[in-house]
Amino acid sequence: MSLHPRLIEVTERIRRNSRPGRDAYLARVAAWSAKEPVRKGLSCTNLAHAFAASPAGDKILLREQRQPNLAIVSSYNDMLSAHQPLEYYPAMIKAAARQVGATAQFAGGVPAMCDGVTQGQAGMELSLFSRDVIAMSTAVALSHQMFDGVLCLGVCDKIVPGLLIGALQFGHLPTIFVPAGPMTSGMENKEKARIRQLYAEGKIDRQGLLDAEEQSYHGAGTCTFYGTANSNQMLMEIMGLHLPGSAFVNPGTPLREALVAAAAQRAAAITALGTEAIALAHVIDERAIVNGLVGLMATGGSTNHAIHMVAIAKAAGITIDWTDFDDLSAVVPLLAKIYPNGGADVNHFHAAGGMGCLIGQLLDAGLLHEDVHTVMGQGLRRYASEPWLDDGKLAWRASPTVSHDSAVLGSMAAPFQPDGGMRLLQGNLGRAVIKVSAVQAAHRIVEAPAVVFDSQDALLEAFKRGELEKDLVAVVRFQGPRANGMPELHKLTPSLGVLQDRGFKVALLTDGRMSGASGKVPAAIHITPECLAGGPLAKVRDGDIIRLDAETGVLQALVADEEWARRELASADLSANEHGYGRELFAVFRQAATGAEQGAMSFMEPRY
Template sequence: MTVHPRLQEITDRIIERSAAPRAGYLARMRAANGKGPSRAHLSCSGQAHAYAAAGDDQDALATGIGGNLGIVTAYNDMLSAHQPFELFPDVLRKAARSVGGTAQVAGGVPAMCDGVTQGEAGMELSLFSRDVIAMATGVALSHNVFDAAVFLGVCDKIVPGLVIGAQAFGHLPAVFVPAGPMTSGLANDEKAMVRQKFATGEVGRDALMKAEMSAYHGPGTCTFYGTANTNQMLMEFMGLHLPGSSFVTPNTDMREALTAEGARRALSLSALGNNYTPVCDILDERAFVNGMSGLMATGGSTNLLIHLVAMARAGGIVLTPDDFSEISELVPLLARVYPNGLADVNHFHAAGGLGFVVGELLKGGLLHPDTQTVAGQGLDHYTQEPFLENGELVWRPGTDQSLNPKIVSSIDAPFQKTGGLKRLKGSLGTGVMKISAVAPEYHVIEAPARVFHSQEDAKAAFKAGEFTGDVIVVVRFQGPKANGMPELHSLTPMLAILQGRGQKVALVTDGRMSGASGKVPSAIHVCPEALDGGPIGQVQDGDILRVDAVAGTLENLAPDAASRPMVTVDLSGGAAGVGRELFTPFRAAVGAAETGASVFGW
């Protein structure tokens, strides 16, 4: 398969730009592998500590003949996406024993849900939790007693944090094992309608609660195509999942079979055998380009523009906003999953899913086909689907035709010719807009600004009836340094109501929106953020702003805007409470959104 010349050009540029940090990273990983199986170097006392609770596995661990699998888990039973992981360690241990190996839970990492903390102070910890997860992964694996690792995680910050942590131990093979989406409940568009009616007072909280409980009703990931399910797509496109495993629902025979195979596959890739495939070799520049192509083709979450940059830098690879923009111009949109359509991820999976999209992009030369993956050499493995034959897991060729053209389309007849995300640049700085769910008539908005310093103040103005005409709502001091860059998803119902009334409306913010947002044009991740002296800090009420996803521009048309002093605000009210005081060093050290909003300083 031939790679599209433009995609190859972008990849070559990334390789050249990353040459020095990538070489340094790989040298560290080769040195770590050169020391041999880690637990063999421990003292007898150290090994005894490591194996003391291993029961029948103690002898196998002490001899060191079979591989030892480290399990890093994001299990908790408050969050539906991670509750199924409670039972995974036993499945993984049994599978490891079946091939002469062992498995131990190396450690747990926190997993928080942006859906729970939307509009709450806890949301200000959300983005930082990614780097905490990366550090917790490092702690979990720091005992150096493992030959390979599996990572159990699904949602928004968890998978990016696990990937960053896994790359710190990049000399080890790594297989990511998902829990899968919950079965379909109340349709996402119906849920959104009830939310809008509640915002206008048409229905009460009892109706809202009934709708929400009908939508989020069981174990598994939320079924819309937000950040969590975008993560799962990326793990397939980047070769860290087993093919076809992302959207298999929990508590099924297929889910258990894929989990068990994840353990066996991870051990088969260790340095103890003949098929050594460390994660540092899987996650090369081409893998990240494949991930960006998948992001654009499926209309994925804007949060991944931050996370992919941070994930790449953990492996010495430097991605820039222009890389995303250029790939978005090249890669067409092939999926319509809520909020980009009415289908949920279960419908998408049934219609051909990720395997079909991979096949179509390979046809168009819009993926690198020869990347290493946990399934072996070549991305063509990911056009296959898993099946159970007499209880045995096998893979067969997936469909080469869409089984529902309203949900997933061919590369010859895409839903739109460019990807789902648009980079914006101009006098207000740089930002991004998710356009896959925005109707074309809203791709360009020019209107007076109304400026707020919190989403609560913006919602209060809405409830007071202050938005009577066209408006671009500016919510600033929401960047990483200001308050941890919370999602502002609770603004979505308000903005959608204004848009539904026929008003021209947009959002401009240095904060984030939910991975499921999309119907209202939103210029988000604006850099530099207001606290960093960005021009968003010079906007005044009444300034005419222009958000233009066609030209890719973000402008303040007020002639004197650039000469104004920067506005200042007192942020001390958000410095403590709900754990925020623990993250003061993070707010001081964090980088800009366009460099990954990381505290690690790469």
């Protein structure tokens, strides 16, 4: 199947826009690459320190410096369900590496905070920039110059982007991502959302809410809705950084354990000391980035990746913006209905045919670059397959070409909508993104008076006082990266959903973020420039008529041009967001952050 013309157009535009940065990045990677282990350049003292605590057999191999040594970088902690299974992976990896004459060392841990725990709390203001801390932590772990390949163990929101950004600074090394997999299905997601709205209305008490949440989040593994964590897993697979079909295999199963061991052995095979060297820098190129964007559109993936994918691309010397997202969304149909885009969860999606079926359909439609490098070698077609245990041994077989459940995983002939799950909005309020896949068509155009707030708590207090029983566009401003770290505002979803269910026209405008699980209420988010950087959202006043049109991509304050030009920007007292819960330590991140469309990055962009 020939490539879709739009895919070619966007890829070529990205390649042209990226040429100086990409050429410089690849030149650095080439300079770092060597057939010999980099640790041969270490002094005897350096080496002795590096394997002093290794088992005797590993120590012999490390001393000889002829066999691959793999770095394990992990986000393990046992408070968070998604990362708890990672406790056992290093031992599995080390044992599997020894079977092929290689070694593996736990190079370092990275922090892993959970937006589900910090949602609506002060700690959420550290969340976005934890990605950059993770990237730096990954770089620290790999800085010892002891490694020939990397295994990244991580799952959730900021962790996978941070690991990948950090690993790309060592792009000469092969890198495989090893997921933990989703927890088994609990309470149906729509029922969970219904109970949250009842609580917001005061119709059930806190114990009733907690009972429902415990039924939803009940065991080890990733939360099963299709938020940022599971969007991460989709991305790592469609970009060729997983073993095929490994994204949504449940933890604690024989198949998951076999995939962990196989990842270690494959990583050893693709080092410069192995049978076919595959550097990370050659896996993540312009085509892989476009494939990732297509995957987001086809599945209705998390809006957080409108930020993270920009930063990931930049770490590989590639420049993208929201126009690239929007242009691809116009031609990529929505093929998945996973909550919040539908009622099913990722376990249902996996059972219906999962990533292999999805990738196969997109390849056949010419909507993915097939001729890419992956950790499995040349070509993405290998990922139209699924793993299974053949008499106890890991093997792959062709994925189904037709979905087993067309209500969860659609087809090119019968998509859930003809275009993708995310769109660009623009107008006199700036540029924003909106996740349309979770918003019913009847709610995609809202024109109503603005009600302006400087915090999410102020909006919730107004809701409780009954002041929002009307058509409105809620404007929550000063929530951008530089203002307060750009927290997610998912705490607003139940209350705004109640107003929408009561028949009011409701929308949200903010320079902050919404959760990857947010939906239902139309939300223009990540508005750039942010208010603290002089963004026009700070000009909006109570009563201004705002038009949000997700069909035509319009985000406009319907104010006369002359008056709009005269208006001064509002200001806000953000001193309360600067202290407590470790926020003091993140001041440098807030001060250095780029805009959301530039990846909300706190680290300096390389000079080319």
